Amino acid sequence: KQEVTQIPAALSVPEGENLVLNCSFTDSAIYNLQWFRQDPGKGLTSLLLIQSSQREQTSGRLNASLDKSSGRSTLYIAASQPGDSATYLCAVLSTQGGSEKLVFGKGTKLTVNP
Amino acid sequence: DGGITQSPKYLFRKEGQNVTLSCEQNLNHDAMYWYRQDPGQGLRLIYYSQIVNDFQKGDIAEGYSVSREKKESFPLTVTSAQKNPTAFYLCASSPIIGGYEQYFGPGTRLTVT
Numbered sequence: 001k002q003e004v005t006q007i008p009a010a011l012s013v014p015e016g017e018n019l020v021l022n023c024s025f026t027d028s029a030i031y032n033l034q035w036f037r038q039d040p041g042k043g044l045t046s047l048l049l050i051q052s053s054q055r056e057q058t059s060g061r062l063n064a065s066l067d068k069s070s071g072r073s074t075l076y077i078a079a080s081q082p083g084d085s086a087t088y089l090c091a092v093l094s095t096q097g098g099s100e101k102l103v104f105g106k107g108t109k110l111t112v113n114p
Numbered sequence: 115d116g117g118i119t120q121s122p123k124y125l126f127r128k129e130g131q132n133v134t135l136s137c138e139q140n141l142n143h144d145a146m147y148w149y150r151q152d153p154g155q156g157l158r159l160i161y162y163s164q165i166v167n168d169f170q171k172g173d174i175a176e177g178y179s180v181s182r183e184k185k186e187s188f189p190l191t192v193t194s195a196q197k198n199p200t201a202f203y204l205c206a207s208s209p210i211i212g213g214y215e216q217y218f219g220p221g222t223r224l225t226v227t
Contacts, residue, residue, distance in 0.1 A: 004156065034215065043120075043204055044218040089156070099170060102147075102216055104156035 002027045002094050006105035013080055014113050021075040021108045023090030028068050031100070035064050035075050036089040038107070044089065048075070080112045117141065118219035120205050125224045127199075135190045135222045137205035146188035147206040147216065150174060157204065163188055164210070192224065199226045 003026045013019050023033070032051045036044040048057045048064040050073070056065040063076040077084060087107040093100060118139045127133045139146065145164050149157040159172030163182040177196025182188055188207075192199045204221045208214040 032215075036218075041202075041221075041223070043220040044206075046215060046217065049215045091157075099162075101159055101172070102157075104158075106154065106156045 002030075002092060002096055002101075002103045004090060004092055004103050004105040006088075006090055006108050008108060009106065010109040010111075012111040012113065015080060015082060017080050017112075018076070018078050019080055019110070021077070021088050021090075021110070023073040023075070023105055025071045025073075025092045025103075027094055028071050029094055030068065031093040033064075033066055033073050034091045034093070034102070035062075035073075036091065038087045038089060040087075047088075077110075080110075082112050082114050085110055085112050118205060118207055118217060120203075120219040120222050122222060123220065125222055127224070127226050129226055130194045131226075132191055132193050133199075133224065133226075135192070135203055135205075135224070137188045137190065137219060138186055139188075139205075139207045139217075139219075140186060141207055141209075141217065142185070143207035143217075144185070144210045145208045145214075146182070147208075148172075148178075148180065148188070148190045149204045149206065151202040151204060151221075160190065160203075192226075199224060 005024045007022045035047045050066040061078040066073045087109045089107045091102045091104045121136045147162040148160040161180045163169040179191045205219040206216045208216045
């Protein structure tokens, strides 16, 4: 059974700092991995999608890497801003019980202090 | 504007009542999904549909029902059989099943007292 773990559960940093969020998964047979952002009481916004054949994806100040063999992904945020404060969710798409399913971690709550 | 809409944003019901949550998408996506989110837990899959008039149970389908009569719409009914219905419900869609990105709606917060 696929399990996704995100460490740390919460992170507080001063504005301008570069930071890394971690995601690990137990079954390396995945189709892709997605990083999402969720603001309080809101839906999920997709940040980056990495296909299983890719090693990384970049969008602006965000860079996500994927090491399928070790079951790890990282989300790097450069020059953090207070507007980056949110919960970041990692999810992997894989076949579970004969069906394709997106399995989520519990998220990392990021606070960027001005 | 293309996207996924969920209504209402907040919903309050008395215990024992069925309630239906709306999800509509204009992205022309074939696949649609319902997830439940509880504090401190990851999202859990309730039901999903790959095509009109077809749907499959997810990990926590008990106490829920769905229909998929139109490509654009995938309503979720929370029945009185659901023991702990209070939660944040999220609808998502993707072009097809098969490794594609899922797009999420804004969610409905259901409170049952």
